[in-house]
Amino acid sequence: MQQAVPVRQDDTVVRWVDLPDHRAWLAGALADQLRSGRGFPAAGGGAHYLDDEGRPDLSRPVHTWVTARMAHVYGLGHLAGLPGTRALAAHALAGLRGPLHDAEHGGWYASVGPGDERDTTKAAYAHAFVVFASATGSVAGLPGARDLLDDALEVLDTRFWEDGPGLHLDAVSADWSQVSVYRGVNANMHSVEALLAAADATGDERWRRRAGRIAATVLGWAAGNDWRIPEHFDAEWQPQMEHHRDEPDHPFEPYGATVGHGLEWARLALHVRAALGDEAPAGLLEGAQGLFERAVADGWAADGEDGFVYTTDWEGRPVVRQRMHWVLAEAVGAAAALGAVTGERRYEDWYRTWWDYASEHVVTPQGSWIHELDPQNRPAGTVWPGRPDLYHSVHAVLLQRLPLAPTAPTALAAGLLR
Template identity: 55%
Template structure:
């Protein structure tokens, strides 16, 4: 790890200069991301756009978010990319008939699938929030519609949670409820509140987080992901296809880490109005993810999922899990000052540099096998930059405000 030096906080790991260079290297990789149809393309191993794949709303939204952050950082060329991706959200991927956003469109621009998902719409809100902070053209209109649609269609005020999916014409919600959509809704709600000054979005993030605190406690840190319409957990869902990229069976190690960090952002944002137990749940989720997922089969890396007793189910190593582990360790170290979290932070950056970071072709390998060699059983290519870029930024910023607002205000550690 000759190109990684000590952190200002004292633990071994990348310093601020290295993190900045890695962020810029990642942004360079994705410069060909804009699809001819509009929106963002799925990227291949070398950063070339895979035009045979659909244009996805979640990838396009993440591209707006990442390159708007690049614009806020002053990285040359990021503003045009973010602006072009944002235009795709307002045209190619937008449902002009019924409102909201398709999940994806095919090579002819026709919608793929029949549903509209909370997951996608949460990312549109995140994109709009970061774009608004970066003062991109069209950002105000985008976030205005995105928040209106989300509030009307996906926010369940009575329960303080989110609906997961509707049909295209918004006639009825699907019965499935999911924690993945809830997680990215919390992320988006924090960003919307930061960008617009509307504190109600922060309050909504707090209500979802309170539910997650209860789940973490009830299930010893292994969060159920799938639920029925009354939020009864469906613990056996997709046991027959455990490596599903969005609805895998069992406990998802990376989501435990991601929630661990998000709960601390909610705590820092809401202050004395935050729900009780956020720090304790954050620790529990982090410790469980490490115990169940890190290096449990003899090789470094996090397994993807486990059964409800902690037995690994899908042992592939996903790049995003390592990125979220880094970010969670940094957040807990910032919150507590405890050296154990700094040690994990350094250990996982060492792993990323040795195994995950692709120094030859750019970006990070999105999926590795159990011996840490690249594979593509779940994630072919290198679809987007969101998790890796955030891993280079979050450790340098406070827990609140969120990424865009903190970068814009130069609130560096």
């Protein structure tokens, strides 16, 4: 079993991200990933779901969330100076301005195709990614991106935001008449990063403050639950701790504690803290550390094999033991962020350990990431077949070369990439 190996025998920490060769390796990994995903464009705009070989899976619809993620990462590629990425980002954005947009009622369908059918559900998760993608596109100067961002922010604000609890509801019918009774943390998590990016792109501080409010609420719930985040709620925002016990490997709403979300929230809390400065909610650093420690203790090699399990029960026992690439990506990002803020060597130890694991099990010779492994670290596809997008893995090789604030698109545009 791989354990975090001390960086040095004294108290001096040499961070890999400070070494030119490691930064060059990360830059090469970013270019490799964006090269591996170039087959995504769908006719008329948008992004196909990709299979294990990076080919479009034409049996699946074109999803808003996949399209927005690809628009975002290829927009980052353009801002980072990688030739050929601008046109791909613009093509994905065209899908959000065209076939995926509901011209009658506003907002975005969950998906369209592969024939003429549409999933007309309006999901906060997908709408958060439309905000994120259009914020990146606005900073990158992509056609129509700023109008798209203004539209997406208005929809997220007027159709999904519940000001009483200070959170976004989850899903609404196509004509906005029927609201799902389910409430969830996942959509709110992605709304935090989207709103931070939107604040940077527009200069409107209310989005940054809203992100801080969401983060403080979720970290408060986690603090009261031994740093395992309650994920699922009813319409009154009462926790539903047994949600999907009979479907524990649900790709978006799994039962129990989702290890990767603890790591992702740890990183996001530090972005919020950096973005808001003196106005940040109290306790974000301590919360990030609590979430990180809990996720690592519960999730890493929890069943005797290297890798992070997908979920645990509320006592920290593994439930779904599949290893998801996105959990590893968020672990790398959280370790890098906490190491940058605290200077503590344990975070650098884990950062190195997880990149070694990724190199051995997850990153292919072509530079793409295997999205799911079984408990023995063999390629699998029971929860996430194929390799639908590059969002988490691109963040894993890019964010540690940028400051925690401003957000990645604005930092890249300002020349802050190391």
